[in-house]
Structure formats: structure tokens, C-alpha cells
Amino acid sequence: MEKKWWHRKIVYQIYPKSFKDSNSDGIGDIRGIIEKLDYLQDLGIDLLWLSPIYRSPLADQGYDISDYYNIDPRFGSLEDLQELIEEGKKRNIGIVMDLVVNHCSDEHEWFKKACEDPEGPYGKFFYIEDHKKGEKLPCNWRSYFGGSCWDYLPGHDDKIYLHVFHKKQPDLNWENPLLRKEIYKMINWWLDKGIAGFRIDAIINIKKKLPFQDYPADRCDGLSSIENMLKEATGIGEFLNEMADECFRKHDSFTVGEVFNEKDSELPLFIGENGYFSTMFDFSTTFIDETPVSTVEPLKDLAEKYKKAAFASHKRVEGIGLLSNIIENHDEPRGVSRYIKPEDLCDNSKKMLAGIYFMMPGIPFIYQGQEIGMENLPEVKSMEELDDCANPHLYQRAIEDGLSEKDALKILSLKSRDNARTPFQWSEDKYTGFSDTEPWLKVNPKYKDINLEKQKDDAGSVFNFYKELIKLRKNPDYLDTMVYGEFSPYHEEQKNLLSFKRKADKTILVVANYQNEPQSLVLDRPVKSILMSNRKDICFDNGAISLQGYDFIIAELEN
Ligand code: GLC
Ligand code: CA
Numbered sequence: 284m285e286k287k288w289w290h291r292k293i294v295y296q297i298y299p300k301s302f303k304d305s306n307s308d309g310i311g312d313i314r315g316i317i318e319k320l321d322y323l324q325d326l327g328i329d330l331l332w333l334s335p336i337y338r339s340p341l342a343d344q345g346y347d348i349s350d351y352y353n354i355d356p357r358f359g360s361l362e363d364l365q366e367l368i369e370e371g372k373k374r375n376i377g378i379v380m381d382l383v384v385n386h387c388s389d390e391h392e393w394f395k396k397a398c399e400d401p402e403g404p405y406g407k408f409f410y411i412e413d414h415k416k417g418e419k420l421p422c423n424w425r426s427y428f429g430g431s432c433w434d435y436l437p438g439h440d441d442k443i444y445l446h447v448f449h450k451k452q453p454d455l456n457w458e459n460p461l462l463r464k465e466i467y468k469m470i471n472w473w474l475d476k477g478i479a480g481f482r483i484d485a486i487i488n489i490k491k492k493l494p495f496q497d498y499p500a501d502r503c504d505g506l507s508s509i510e511n512m513l514k515e516a517t518g519i520g521e522f523l524n525e526m527a528d529e530c531f532r533k534h535d536s537f538t539v540g541e542v543f544n545e546k547d548s549e550l551p552l553f554i555g556e557n558g559y560f561s562t563m564f565d566f567s568t569t570f571i572d573e574t575p576v577s578t579v580e581p582l583k584d585l586a587e588k589y590k591k592a593a594f595a596s597h598k599r600v601e602g603i604g605l606l607s608n609i610i611e612n613h614d615e616p617r618g619v620s621r622y623i624k625p626e627d628l629c630d631n632s633k634k635m636l637a638g639i640y641f642m643m644p645g646i647p648f649i650y651q652g653q654e655i656g657m658e659n660l661p662e663v664k665s666m667e668e669l670d671d672c673a674n675p676h677l678y679q680r681a682i683e684d685g686l687s688e689k690d691a692l693k694i695l696s697l698k699s700r701d702n703a704r705t706p707f708q709w710s711e712d713k714y715t716g717f718s719d720t721e722p723w724l725k726v727n728p729k730y731k732d733i734n735l736e737k738q739k740d741d742a743g744s745v746f747n748f749y750k751e752l753i754k755l756r757k758n759p760d761y762l763d764t765m766v767y768g769e770f771s772p773y774h775e776e777q778k779n780l781l782s783f784k785r786k787a788d789k790t791i792l793v794v795a796n797y798q799n800e801p802q803s804l805v806l807d808r809p810v811k812s813i814l815m816s817n818r819k820d821i822c823f824d825n826g827a828i829s830l831q832g833y834d835f836i837i838a839e840l841e842n
Contacts, residue, residue: 289480289537289561290605290766293753294379294648295328296482298613299336300344301706302651311706311717313359317367322819323736324374326654326752330537331371332379332482334613336364342392342451343672344613344704345381346484347388368477377479378805379537384466385488389437394453397444398437403820409453410445410491411436421495425506426450429676432509447488447509449672457522464711467529474530478535481562487542490519500548503683513544520552523559537561537779539607539646547599554604562646566607567596568622569615575600577681579693581624586779586797589622594783597644598606601770604662604762608645610636611653617704617810620659627833628797631658634748634817634836641752642793642837650751656745659702659726663692663782669701670724710736748817755815755837765790774804780830790840792833796830811839 284656303315314334323331329380335345336358345355354361368378389392396405412797413419414433426432427448436448438443445454447838455462470481484706491595492515498507531538540563545553553559571588582588586826600606610618623632641647668675682689696702701724715730727733738744756765775782779798785791791814796802806826813821815837822829 284602284767285556286767288535289330289646291762292329292537292646293327293756294330294539294607294646295323295326296332296334296612296648298334298648298651298654298704300334300723301717302701303707303709304720304722306735307720308357309718309720309722310357312545313354313363313367314358317363317370320367320370320374320376323376324752327757328792329375330377330379330479332539332648334768335381335383337383340451341387341726343449346383347386347390347449347452347527348383349388349390350392351387352472357506361740365476372477377537379482379539380473380478381484382470382481382482384455386446386454389451389453393604397453397701398824400639401436401439401442404461407459408456408465410456410711411721412443412445412495413441414443415441415708419422422512423497423500423506424509425502425504425513428469428673428770429507429679430504431506432552435744448485454488454491457658458493463522463525467526470479470526470530471534474534474536480531480534480539480561483538483540486523486540486546487513487519487544489522490516492516494689502680506513510544518750520559523553527559532557538728539563547676550600550603554600554606556604558604562605562607564612564648565593565596565608565645566594568610573623576696577684577691578687579686579697581688586781589797590775590781593640594775596772601644607647607648608640609648610640611701611703612648613650614700616698616700617659618653619656620702621697624799628658629833630743630745631817631835633745635797635833637745637749637752637817638793638817638835639795639797641756642765642783642785642791643783644768646754650701650703654707654749655735655738657705657727658729658733660696660699660705661729663696663699665692666695668697668725669695671700671704673702674699687743708781710734751815761789761814761839763787764791777802777804780804786818789841792836792838792840794828794830794834794836794838795833796832799832801829801831803827806840809841811841 288813300311302309302311303319305314311440336354338346338353338355339348340346354364371378390761393405393408397409397755401411420433424432432447436444446452447454492512501507512668540560542563554562568589570745571592572582622636629741678691681694705724706717706722711731711734715726734806764785764787768787771784773782773784780798783793817835
């Protein structure tokens with residue numbers, strides 16, 4: 284694999300609305316991020332991905348952009364962002380922006396012009412179709428947030444437009460070269476400002492299978508998941524390659540694609556040498572608890588399923604490129620609440636999970652608050668407590684699947700995106716040090732126990748474990764092995780044991796006892812030294828390690 288500058292990096296995702304409020308309006312902002320740059324430098328991260336801060340009505344929290352060239356005043360100004368870029372550079376932290384170009388906001392001037400004159404040039408920036416009341420829609424695709432992906436074009440009762448997400452997020456028509464040109468111009472404008480790159484939102488949706496057609500209905504609403512269409516859409520590579528050529532390759536930018544459903548044969552094109560993207564997320568573990576119907580039952584064989592998913596996806600890309608590793612992001616519940624049984628959730632199991640995903644091949648991403656072990660919200664009592672536009676669909680779906688109202692709310696507690704969006708838990712002060720006024724989304728009541736202030740100086744805290752992991756990965760003696768070392772599962776068949784080796788100039792063994800019960804692991808060669816563990820006094824005896832529940836070890840083996 285050709286070495287690239289981003290292979291060695293550690294990325295931190297900020298959800299700006301919930302990170303730090305600097306001006307007492309209850310909404311996190313860019314100046315709040317600047318205030319915390321020293322904290323992020325001390326943690327050891329290299330790249331900061333900001334979820335969208337562009338001008339937006341915030342119908343989908345900024346993933347609905349009404350002006351790509353401006354910052355939303357709630358987050359600050361272009362000057363603030365420029366300062367963040369400069370201050371970041373001083374600390375060797377690059378800024379990665381979110382690139383949302385499958386759709387824009389219905390308040391973007393392109394869409395407004397399209398509504399004024401659907402036959403004009405801006406009408407062709409979108410998917411607009413003629414439609415008379417009572418007629419069949421062009422296709423039966425279900426929008427990701429529920430309901431049909433067609434709505435009447437504002438001001439017209441004989442025209443409709445396509446939105447695969449929220450109705451305030453009209454899809455941009457990538458088949459139109461003029462639209463693509465506008466997008467590339469905008470991307471280059473940002474790259475010329477000195478940002479390090481982009482996280483690329485929902486990008487797999489830009490290629491539609493045309494002409495529009497129905498797919499078999501997969502729920503009682505008579506609609507069909509967009510995924511059924513995406514499976515048949517071909518030719519996205521032409522768009523992605525063009526975008527990479529026009530923008531990213533010229534700037535040697537870091538790009539990470541939010542890609543689902545990619546086909547095996549496409550992997551080298553997506554993330555191989557000179558691929559469309561530098562990397563893309565590994566979402567494989569986020570699917571292990573996705574059953575066809577909603578259920579509040581705990582997942583059976585969690586550890587084995589996690590192991591299988593994580594190992595398989597890295598085997599799949601071996602020799603091709605690097606994936607980006609996550610346990611959570613702003614769209615997922617908190618990783619520790621999802622991948623550890625509730626009864627086993629503690630600092631040690633949180634550290635184990637951190638160690639596993641960090642040591643797998645790939646680029647580690649840390650989502651804000653993950654480094655202090657932030658957890659899901661406790662049981663949600665009513666939908667009003669929450670904010671996300673995806674919640675009603677999640678709830679409705681649970682009801683359709685036959686769950687009681689109480690259990691449907693429980694689904695929100697387990698799955699809502701708001702779990703990850705509550706304010707960062709800085710301290711045990713009122714509003715958890717995020718703001719001095721009531722935040723836009725409620726603080727997780729667990730903040731008295733879980734906050735940075737409490738963990739900062741405690742050598743045994745989850746926070747310091749993350750710091751140590753980052754430091755180890757950056758240690759020049761091990762860096763090549765951690766980044767490029769060959770990955771081989773070790774005793775893969777041993778139940779609830781997740782162990783693997785990474786081998787380059789050194790051999791590193793990673794061992795996790797992914798259960799509460801003890802077990803032991805036989806070693807095939809002597810341990811040279813223990814590089815890290817989440818428990819002192821782990822016992823080695825005659826070539827075996829005795830593991831207590833959730834023990835985690837990184838060791839160097841004799842070569
Ligand atoms: C991505 C974002 C998500 C957003 C969606 C639509 O999946 O991560 O937050 O709702 O795209 O832009
Ligand atoms: Ca603010």
C-alpha cells in the first residue's frame with residue numbers, strides 16, 4: 284500500500300451544536316471549539332471533523348444547507364472559522380468539513396429559483412416531475428425519514444420534487460453537469476481556505492437508477508427502501524472520479540466517504556490507490572443489532588457478532604486500503620451502550636471496546652464524548668424530550684412492527700440519534716459546563732458521574748485510557764506496525780474472546796475477553812512486554828494468559 288499522510292492520523296468528530304457554547308445561547312459554536320483546542324491537542328488528535336456549520340434552517344441539524352459559502356450565525360462567522368483553521372494549524376490539527384451534496388436545503392437559492400421557474404436552469408438542479416393529484420407517483424421509494432420521497436413543489440400543485448431524506452432536503456440532480464460544476468467550485472473554494480479535507484455525507488445516494496420505477500413494497504406503507512434502488516444503480520464512479528480529479532487529488536486532501544452498500548468489486552476504486560476517497564467508514568458493526576423488525580430484546584451473542592463483523596470487513600479491504608473505524612457517531616447511539624451488555628457496562632468494559640476498535644487496521648475516529656465514556660440517555664419517557672427529525676419514523680416503525688407505545692419509546696432510548704447529540708459532559712456544573720444557560724437538547728442526567736473534570740487527573744479513567752491508546756499508536760517504535768501491520772485473527776474460534784495480531788517490523792498481540800466470565804488464552808510465543816492493559820496484575824503462566832471479565836491487553840511478542 285502506498286503510504287499517505289492521513290494513514291497515521293487520529294480523527295475527532297465534533298458535533299458543533301453540542302460541543303461547547305461560548306456565548307450563552309445554549310447552542311455550541313465555533314468559538315467554543317477554539318476554546319477547547321488545547322484540550323484536543325492534549326488528547327492527541329490530528330484531524331477535527333466538524334459536522335455541518337454552514338448556513339442552514341437546521342431541519343436536519345445542518346445537513347440541510349441553505350448557503351454553502353457561509354457559516355450559520357448560530358455557529359459563528361467565516362472569520363471565526365478562519366481563526367479555527369489558523370489556531371488548529373498552530374497545534375498540528377487539521378480541519379475537516381462535512382460535505383453535504385446529495386441534497387441542499389429547500390431554503391437554498393437554487394431551490395427557490397427552481398420553484399419560481401421549474402423549467403429554467405435551476406429546475407434542472409433538482410428532480411422535478413409533473414404530477415396531477417390522484418395520479419401514481421413516479422416511484423414508491425421510502426424516504427430515509429419515513430413517508431414517500433416525493434412532495435409537491437412549493438407554489439405548484441402539478442409538480443413534485445424528490446427528497447430521499449427530509450422534505451426540506453431536496454435531492455440535487457448530479458446528472459446535470461452544470462450542478463456538478465457548481466459543487467466542485469464550492470469544494471475548491473473551501474480547500475483553498477486551508478482545510479485538510481472533507482467527510483462526505485450520504486454520497487452513495489447521488490446516483491439514482493433512472494428512469495424512476497417502483498420496487499417491491501417492503502412494509503405495510505406500500506413503499507420500498509431506497510436501498511433496493513441503490514443496489515441497481517450503476518455508474519456512480521464517473522461522478523466520484525470526476526469530483527476527486529477536479530477537487531481532492533489536486534489538493535492532496537483527506538476524504539472519508541459515508542458509504543453504505545458498496546459492492547466488493549468497487550472497493551479498489553473507492554479506497555484503493557488513487558481511489559475516489561482516502562478512506563470510508565466501517566459501518567459493519569452498526570448492523571449487528573439491526574433486525575428486520577423492531578425489538579427491545581437484548582441482542583444474543585453480542586461479542587461473537589461484533590467480532591465476526593469487525594474481522595470480516597477488515598479482511599475484505601486487506602491489501603486494498605484502510606477503512607475508518609468508529610464505535611459511534613452523531614447518527615448512532617453511544618457505542619458503549621450498544622456493544623456492551625447493560626449489566627456489564629463499567630470503565631473496564633468501555634476501555635476494552637476502545638482498545639479493540641483502535642487497534643484494528645484503519646484510521647481511528649473518536650466521536651465527542653466517547654473519550655470519557657458517555658452513554659445513551661436513560662429511558663426516554665416521551666418523544667417531546669427529544670429533538671431529531673428521524674425520531675417519529677423510528678417510533679412509527681416500532682408501532683407498525685407490533686410494539687406497545689412503551690416499548691416504542693424504549694426503541695428511541697436504544698436507537699435515537701439524540702443519544703449521541705446531548706451536550707458534551709465537561710464538568711458537574713449546572714448544564715455540565717457546556718453552557719451557562721439551558722442547552723438546546725437536554726443534558727444526559729448521568730453527567731454527575733461521567734464528566735471530563737472528574738476523569739482528567741484520574742490515571743485509571745476512561746479518558747486517560749484513550750490518551751494512552753493515542754500515545755501508543757503515535758510511538759515511533761510501533762507506528763508502522765499499528766498502521767500497516769498485517770492483521771491476523773488469533774484463536775478466532777474461542778468464544779467471546781476477541782484477539783488478533785498485527786505484524787510488521789514488530790509483532791503486536793491484542794487480546795480482549797469480551798465477557799464478564801474469566802477465560803484463558805494460550806500463547807504461541809513468548810510475550811516480550813505488555814504495552815497496555817486495562818487491569819494491572821494480569822497473570823501469565825506457562826504460555827497462557829488468565830483473563831478476568833473484560834480484560835484487555837496489548838502486548839509485544841517475540842518476533
Ligand atoms: C448522513 C448524516 C445524517 C443526515 C443524513 C442526511 O447520514 O450523517 O446525520 O441526516 O446524511 O444528510
Ligand atoms: Ca452559542
